[in-house]
Ligand code: FES
């Protein structure tokens with residue numbers, strides 16, 4: 671076991687991890703942050719995306735021990751208590767969420783996009799969104815939500 675210390679959503683957290691433990695499982699099972707979803711477990715679907723030092727990372731492709739000392743943002747850090755942030759509200763209002771399985775990962779990637787490019791073009795949104803599989807929405811409403819959140 672290795673002690674892994676991270677800052678998650680602004681809070682210092684630490685727990686033991688076996689060297690093979692994935693960051694996704696560390697977040698969910700050791701830190702109780704179950705908002706991060708696991709879909710394919712091999713880097714394809716994007717459901718497990720979190721921000722590590724501000725960059726979108728597939729947490730099923732990173733070991734927890736590799737995250738030691740890093741700053742992590744998960745979907746739990748977006749809202750202020752019960753108050754959804756602007757992007758989350760737009761996802762709801764534009765019907766960018768259906769089953770919600772992909773949503774946490776999408777939100778984290780789109781958060782990174784909007785920080786880097788506050789007014790992205792539709793092709794830029796679609797390019798960032800291409801890192802995610804969504805089986806429900808057909809993507810258009812997610813694109814609409816991100817564009818609405820950027821304006
Ligand atoms: Fe990580 Fe699909 S669960 S990319």
Ligand code: FES
Nearest residue numbers: 768769804805806
């Ligand atoms: Fe169901 Fe995207 S909302 S997979």
